[in-house]
Amino acid sequence: MTFQKKKVLAILGILIIIIAGAGVLLKKRNAGKYIFDKDDGISMSDLNSLRQKIDFEGVDPSQMGITGKVNQPEHGKSEKESSDWSDGRGPMVLKYFRFLQSKYNSATNLAGHCSEVWKYLISVMPQNEAERIYAIYKKYLDCEIELAKKISEFGQPKTLDEILDRLSKVQDFRRNMLGEEMADGLYGAEIKAREYSLRRGSIVSNNELYGVEKENSLKELTSDMWEENAEQVQSIQTPYNKYREKLEIYSKDLNEMGSEEEREEKIAEFRQQFFSSDTLARLEDIDRQIKSEKESESQYREKEAEIMASANLSEKDKKEAIESLQTRYFREESEAFKRREEIRHGGEEIRAKYSR
Incomplete structure (x- = not known):
């Protein structure tokens, strides 16, 4: 084999290695495309829990499915790290913790706040349960306080990518303080809803795309992030908001139509998708x-x-x-x-x- 042929084969070998490495890197990047995606176990029912208005005042949280019980620890985990987040309904736990946080937000210091929370918990549930809920709440509160100190270091985001990066950093900070199970159990639905809203809004408001292009991008986004179909995901929107979004999705098409009559016909067609005959x-x-x-x-x-x-x-x-x-x-x-x-x-x- 000549020197020239050896040289060519060596170059081809290097190229194959580079291409293979790039493929692995690309795969990793795609895997980390979202903070939360359809495989994270967070569903629309979790978002509905977040949206519910619940009066926790004077109620034993176990009646809402919120408990401080601990499962048998998984291998390598302590009991505290194996907390049962209300059978996976973390958003309800987060709502309860925010209720406690708000109820005693007039306390002059942290010790006073925690004392008031403890007195309240012991008044609405058995002591052993109150101790467990209080320990979890204290961990949550410490994370909230430390995050408030840290968040200024993340900078003021201006672009969508910067906003999503900040959102990711916030959740990573919580994971480091609380552990991934607790952080994602508490905040996952809230972060996912925010991430989806930001990504969806970016597509909808893109003035360079036509309606069909936006619709296809929205389908891909929804398929990537949710187990449920697009209709279920959008069911939390009111008919009017769906209609207004539809107009924005097709804004480029509407603006480029040849006549006002044609534009009005298209708008009438959109309305029929969302409103009753009376409306x-x-x-x-x-x-x-x-x-x-x-x-x-x-x-x-x-x-x-x-x-x-x-x-x-x-x-x-x-x-x-x-x-x-x-x-x-x-x-x-x-x-x-x-x-x-x-x-x-x-x-x-x-x-x-x-x-x-």
């Missing part, structure tokens, strides 16, 4: 009213301009003619229109004064 009828009435008001104001502005440009009318005559015009076009709404005009003229005067 659709009310929306159509509102549209007609807005269109009529726009036409009236457009006609009014033309007449107003003619009056203001007239050389045959004094300032007093112009003022009287404009007031008569406002009554004619806006009738019972004329007083409200006059107030809007005063505000508009005032704003114009201020801008003229400070733009000199």
Whole structure:
């Protein structure tokens, strides 16, 4: 084998190693793409738990499924590290801890706060259970205090990537203090909801993409992050919010449509996806009213301009003619229109004064 052939084979060998290494690296990067994804065990039911409004006052938390019991420790774990987070319902535990934190937030110092929390817990549950809940709460509280001191070091995020990076650092800090099981059990649903909302919002507000492109990206995002289907994930949104998001998703398409009629037809099509027939009828009435008001104001502005440009009318005559015009076009709404005009003229005067 010639020296040249050996050299070529050596280079090919190095390239194969580099490509293989890059593949492994890429795989690792994709695996760490999200703070939480569909394999994390966090479901929409956890998010629904976060959204529930619950009055914990005077209630034994065990009635809500919150307990301080400890499972048999896993191999290599202490009892404290094997806490049973309410059969996995960590969001409910977090809500209870925040209730305690808020209930006694007027205490002058940490010792006073903890004393008040302990007195409360012992008043609503057996002592052995109160001791366990209190120990877990104290650990949570210490983490909250230390995080508040540390968070300024993470910097002020400006871009989506920076916001997500900060969110990831916050959760990593909690994992280091509380252990991964406890940190993710308590905060996982909250962090995941925030992460999904940020990523979804970034796609929806991207003005360079058409609606179909955004829809495909949103499907991929939802499939990556949730076990549930897209319809279940979006079920927490109100019909109106879904409709407003749909308009933003297709904003580029709507803006580039050839005529206003075509645009209105598309918007009507979107509305039918989210609203009942009664709601659709009310929306159509509102549209007609807005269109009529726009036409009236457009006609009014033309007449107003003619009056203001007239050389045959004094300032007093112009003022009287404009007031008569406002009554004619806006009738019972004329007083409200006059107030809007005063505000508009005032704003114009201020801008003229400070733009000199």
